[in-house]
Amino acid sequence: MTAEELHQTLEALIADWESEVVEFKRAQQNFSTPDIGKYFSALANEANLRGHVRGWLVFGVDDKTRTVTGSAYRMGRERLDGIKHEVANGLAPRMTFREVHELDSDSGRVVMFEVPAAPRGLPVSWNGHCYAREGESLAALADDKRDEIRRQSADEDWTAVVVPEATLEDLDAVALSAARTAFLTKHGERLDADDVADWSDATFLARCRLSTPGGGLTRAALLLLGKPAAALYLAPHMAQLTWKLVGQETAYEHFDPPFLLATTRLYRKVRNVEIPIQPEGQMAQVRLAKYDEAIVLEALHNCIAHQDYEWHARVLVTEHPYKLTFESEGRFFDGRPEDYATGDRTPRRYRNPTLVAGMVALNMIDTMGTGIGKMVRGQIRRHLPLPDHDVAGDPERVKVTLHGRVIDPAYSRMLIARTDLPLSDVVTLDRVQKRLPIAKTDAARLRKAGLVEGRRSNLHVSAGLAQLTDQQAEVIANRRQDDLFLGKLVVDYLTEYGSATRPEIDRMLSGKVGGGLTASQETRRIAHLLTVMRREGRIAVDRPGPGGIWTLAAPDKDHDSEST
Numbered sequence: 001m002t003a004e005e006l007h008q009t010l011e012a013l014i015a016d017w018e019s020e021v022v023e024f025k026r027a028q029q030n031f032s033t034p035d036i037g038k039y040f041s042a043l044a045n046e047a048n049l050r051g052h053v054r055g056w057l058v059f060g061v062d063d064k065t066r067t068v069t070g071s072a073y074r075m076g077r078e079r080l081d082g083i084k085h086e087v088a089n090g091l092a093p094r095m096t097f098r099e100v101h102e103l104d105s106d107s108g109r110v111v112m113f114e115v116p117a118a119p120r121g122l123p124v125s126w127n128g129h130c131y132a133r134e135g136e137s138l139a140a141l142a143d144d145k146r147d148e149i150r151r152q153s154a155d156e157d158w159t160a161v162v163v164p165e166a167t168l169e170d171l172d173a174v175a176l177s178a179a180r181t182a183f184l185t186k187h188g189e190r191l192d193a194d195d196v197a198d199w200s201d202a203t204f205l206a207r208c209r210l211s212t213p214g215g216g217l218t219r220a221a222l223l224l225l226g227k228p229a230a231a232l233y234l235a236p237h238m239a240q241l242t243w244k245l246v247g248q249e250t251a252y253e254h255f256d257p258p259f260l261l262a263t264t265r266l267y268r269k270v271r272n273v274e275i276p277i278q279p280e281g282q283m284a285q286v287r288l289a290k291y292d293e294a295i296v297l298e299a300l301h302n303c304i305a306h307q308d309y310e311w312h313a314r315v316l317v318t319e320h321p322y323k324l325t326f327e328s329e330g331r332f333f334d335g336r337p338e339d340y341a342t343g344d345r346t347p348r349r350y351r352n353p354t355l356v357a358g359m360v361a362l363n364m365i366d367t368m369g370t371g372i373g374k375m376v377r378g379q380i381r382r383h384l385p386l387p388d389h390d391v392a393g394d395p396e397r398v399k400v401t402l403h404g405r406v407i408d409p410a411y412s413r414m415l416i417a418r419t420d421l422p423l424s425d426v427v428t429l430d431r432v433q434k435r436l437p438i439a440k441t442d443a444a445r446l447r448k449a450g451l452v453e454g455r456r457s458n459l460h461v462s463a464g465l466a467q468l469t470d471q472q473a474e475v476i477a478n479r480r481q482d483d484l485f486l487g488k489l490v491v492d493y494l495t496e497y498g499s500a501t502r503p504e505i506d507r508m509l510s511g512k513v514g515g516g517l518t519a520s521q522e523t524r525r526i527a528h529l530l531t532v533m534r535r536e537g538r539i540a541v542d543r544p545g546p547g548g549i550w551t552l553a554a555p556d557k558d559h560d561s562e563s564t
Contacts, residue, residue, distance in 0.1 A: 006103045010110060013056055014066055020046040020133040027059035027071045027111070034127070036083065037090045040097070040115055042131035042138055044124040047117035048149055053311060054098060054117060060110040063136070070108020077102075080111070090127045093119060095331070119331070120152040158309050159223065159355035162216035163233045168201050170222065170230040175258035176201060179225060179362050182260070183208065186363040208361040209354060220355040223304070224362065228256035240314040241300070243269045247321045254314070260362060263300045267293060270319055275405060288382055288484050290404035291324060295378045299387070299400050301364045302371050303328035305356050306398070322405040328398050337389030337398075340372040342423050376427070379403070382484070383412040386430040408433035410461040414451070425451065432459050486512065487533055491552065494539065499551045505530070 001009065013022050023039055025031065036057070043055030060071030074080045080100055088096040098114040118124040123146050125131075130141035183204070184193055196204070205211040210221035222230045223239055231239040241255040243266050253269060255262040274287045303315045308330025316327045330351060339345040350356045359365045375387045385403040406412045411433040415426070428442050432452055443459060446452040453462045486509060493500060493508055500508070506526055513522045530550070533539045541548040 001099075001101060003103065006101055006112065007105070010058070010061075010068075010103060010105070010112065013058065014061065021050060021052050021055035022058070023056070023133075024058045024061040024063040026062055026069055027073045028069065029072050031059065031073055033083065033086055034090075036113075037087050037126040038129075038131050038138055040087055040091060040113075041124045041126040041129070041141075042133050043115040044095075044118040045130060045141055045145065045149065046133050047115065048120070048123075048152075049145060052117055055115040057113040057115060058110065059113075060108055068105050068107035068110060071111050072109070073111055092125050092128075093122055095124070118149060120156060121150060123149045157353050157355075158237075159218060159220040159352040161219050162212055163219060163222060164216070166217040166222060166226075166230060166233050168217075170217070170227055170233070171201070171225045172227045172258045172261070175225045175260050176204075178260055179208070180204060182362045182364070186361065209357040210361075218354055219309075220352070220358045223257055223355060224260050224358055226257040231256050234309075236312055237309045238312050238314050239309070241266055241304075242314050242316050244316065244318045245269075245271075246318060259304055260364070263297055263304070263364075266300065266317060267296050270296065270324065287488070291402065292378055292382060292484075295375050295387075295402065296324065298365075298371050298375055298378075299324075299326045299402060301359060303398075303400075305359055305365055306330060306351050308351060322403070324402045324404065326400040326402070330398070332389075332398050337372060338427075340370075341376050341386075341427055342373060375402070376423070380415055380423075380426055383415045385411070385433065386427065388434075408461055410463050413463075414461055421451075425449075429461055433461050486529055487538070490530070490533065490539065490550075494550065494552045499549050501549060502530075502546050505550060 014024075016022070021043055023043060039057050043057060047053070047055040059073050060068060062069050074083065080102065083100065084096040088094055095116060098116045101112040101114065103110040103112060123130045123141060130146060132139055132141040132145055180196065184191070184196055199207070202211065202215050205217070205221060205225075206213065206215075210224065211217050219234060222233060226233075239257055239259075241259065241262055243253050243255070245251040253266075255266050270291060272289050272291050275290050276287050300315070300317065303326050307313075307315055307328045311329035313329045316325075318325045318327070340347075356365070365371060372387070372389070379386050379402075384405070385407050387403070388401040390399040390401070411429060414421075414429065421429075425446065428438050428446060429451060431438050432446070438459070440456065443452065443456045451462055452459045454460050489509060489512065490505065493505070506523065509526055510522070513525055530539070530541075534541060537553050539550055540553045541550050543549075
């Protein structure tokens with residue numbers, strides 16, 4: 001909040017005076033941390049029961065005279081922020097203040113603790129005890145209040161609510177067309193394309209679970225397919241994606257529904273230049289895009305799917321010089337991010353089941369919890385640092401960081417040379433290169449394998465390749481180039497010459513595939529590469545067989561592919 005917004009908020013709280021979701025304290029010097037924890041529990045529970053998204057604990061206001069007296073509680077921003085961690089340790093479920101605001105008014109300093117409402121179905125306790133308000137006093141959470149919170153459905157779905165005023169006219173025609181294409185991509189093996197084409201829009205939306213049997217459009221339908229103006233039906237809840245550029249240059253742009261198309265439009269704002277990686281033992285650099293489109297869209301689609309829209313906030317994508325951050329409102333819903341890195345865990349529940357079902361039907365996400373795993377494996381294939389999920393900085397917000405540069409060359413070279421490493425070891429090595437702590441047993445195992453060097457307090461990824469034998473180095477030098485590198489050669493060739501036959505492509509890539517392949521193996525590998533690029537919508541061929549002419553995909557096909 002700005003200083004002016006804080007002033008207005010404080011004035012409004014004082015005008016309404018103390019209620020079950022607002023507590024004023026003089027707190028001129030100090031205030032007991034355990035008491036702050038008790039008030040957090042009470043205010044969070046009361047906010048939940050009264051349908052508020054937050055409560056307030058305010059220091060520096062006399063609770064008798066309703067005047068600002070000023071507070072010297074924890075002077076200095078670093079000391080003040082420390083209370084977030086101290087309180088979080090005693091709260092269950094683990095959470096903390098949304099923000100701790102400082103306001104310098106004419107009458108003195110005011111500290112305003114913004115307390116998030118208790119999650120639906122989960123009363124908040126402090127050191128094992130749940131608290132509530134009785135007038136101006138703290139009290140134990142009564143059984144009837146506790147039961148009322150616990151009876152709340154944790155699966156209540158904001159996106160399933162039908163918007164009575166909305167009609168098919170409120171949906172974007174281009175988005176509907178792209179949605180049908182995406183639906184067939186997802187379900188084409190078991191559905192006849194002509195049958196799907198004959199479906200009315202109402203039937204299609206029902207099959208995507210975006211409308212009711214009676215034809216009512218859900219909030220999910222408006223988020224994914226609605227015209228920009230349809231977002232007004234969702235007010236005061238915000239339906240918006242924002243791209244923000246920071247660094248030497250600054251810029252921003254907001255993207256309204258339809259989100260099915262908006263995510264690709266946002267991706268195109270990102271400055272996706274190429275970066276070089278120099279594999280050990282090779283003369284040629286591997287050049288690749290700073291960010292992979294599929295990984296960026298995976299992160300963005302997950303933000304949309306899991307956003308808590310009741311927080312009245314937008315999804316924010318911030319482009320820094322060497323990284324992208326994705327921020328969505330609402331705590332990580334089921335488990336911890338690291339549980340999904342290997343792809344072994346499947347989520348049991350979702351914050352927005354209707355929106356999730358629609359996005360699955362339109363091939364934007366899946367429901368098996370593989371999104372984080374896909375991002376991890378994608379970055380490994382690109383020899384770059386793994387994505388970071390931050391859920392500790394603000395428990396009510398998930399922040400994902402996607403790195404667009406090499407942090408430690410030894411780590412990237414290790415990924416190129418050691419494709420046999422278990423995923424768990426790669427994840428641990430990523431923590432090492434980022435100077436994050438790892439378990440003592442992990443450090444011992446990696447050191448024994450020659451993957452890390454140095455003291456445990458100052459571990460770093462081993463150069464590794466310098467210790468290889470000449471024969472091993474030769475194998476690495478002949479390792480197959482990444483598909484991304486080969487694919488770019490094909491695209492550059494078609495951009496330069498317009499078209500190519502298969503023999504021309506074979507000659508252009510001959511000797512560049514590497515890996516010690518025979519001529520027939522190299523031919524099959526190039527065929528596989530072209531098939532993958534064609535299915536991705538990047539290139540096209542006029543007819544099957546060796547006599548086909550290859551070109552770049554037509555813009556309309558490319559647009560449809562990227563939109564999904």
